[in-house]
Amino acid sequence: xxxxxxxxxxxxxxxxxxxxxxxxxxxxxxxxxxxxxxxxxxxxxxxxxxxxxxxxxxxxxxxxxxxxxxxxxxxxxxxxxxxxxxxxxxxxxxxxxxxxxxxxxxxxxxxxx
Amino acid sequence: xxxxxxxxxxxxxxxxxxxxxxxxxxxxxxxxxxxxxxxxxxxxxxxxxxxxxxxxxxxxxxxxxxxxxxxxxxxxxxxxxxxxxxxxxxxxxxxxxxxxxxxxxxxxxxxxxxx
Numbered sequence: 001x002x003x004x005x006x007x008x009x010x011x012x013x014x015x016x017x018x019x020x021x022x023x024x025x026x027x028x029x030x031x032x033x034x035x036x037x038x039x040x041x042x043x044x045x046x047x048x049x050x051x052x053x054x055x056x057x058x059x060x061x062x063x064x065x066x067x068x069x070x071x072x073x074x075x076x077x078x079x080x081x082x083x084x085x086x087x088x089x090x091x092x093x094x095x096x097x098x099x100x101x102x103x104x105x106x107x108x109x110x111x112x113x
Numbered sequence: 114x115x116x117x118x119x120x121x122x123x124x125x126x127x128x129x130x131x132x133x134x135x136x137x138x139x140x141x142x143x144x145x146x147x148x149x150x151x152x153x154x155x156x157x158x159x160x161x162x163x164x165x166x167x168x169x170x171x172x173x174x175x176x177x178x179x180x181x182x183x184x185x186x187x188x189x190x191x192x193x194x195x196x197x198x199x200x201x202x203x204x205x206x207x208x209x210x211x212x213x214x215x216x217x218x219x220x221x222x223x224x225x226x227x228x
Contacts, residue, residue, distance in 0.1 A: 032212075032215050103157075104155055
């Protein structure tokens with residue numbers, strides 16, 4: 001069975017500081033990996049995705065993520081956080097076939113001005 | 114192009130009442146999904162469909178039924194609502210015809226309260 005672990009429930013960073021959100025996955029075949037962001041009361045917006053090729057993927061809003069197969073990880077990074085990045089972030093995994101997404105429990109990001 | 118539209122956006126039900134949530138997508142996507150989101154639990158898959166006329170159970174299917182009579186619509190039914198079904202429900206769709214088209218597009222959610 002596929003699963004996703006986001007070890008950090010809540011992270012607080014200062015505006016302008018760098019950010020790394022951790023994600024570990026379990027999947028029996030080649031995974032498709034995603035990061036989504038959810039602002040309060042809103043739906044989910046895709047930040048970036050990985051399905052093959054270059055293991056460093058660039059997304060929207062200045063985010064990037066690196067796929068490390070040996071560590072079963074897909075960590076999200078941003079060099080300089082803005083106050084508007086405060087939200088909840090979800091890592092998800094799927095694969096070929098039904099493409100059903102399995103989500104982690106999310107990491108809530110707070111940004112201190 | 115509206116994307117994925119969920120109706121209603123909010124609903125309060127009494128225990129034992131029934132209701133249907135509608136998800137409509139106008140992107141000709143093959144795959145559709147219903148998730149529920151609860152605090153600290155992330156999103157959990159209720160049911161999904163890999164094409165018109167097909168449905169399958171997800172991680173938490175009990176108490177829910179679904180139908181996909183038309184490709185663009187995916188209905189989620191609660192036959193006898195329980196307080197444990199108080200949640201935010203999200204519908205999503207995926208085109209799924211290639212690796213490039215595996216992104217899920219989400220609706221804005223339905224906030225359901227069962228009292």
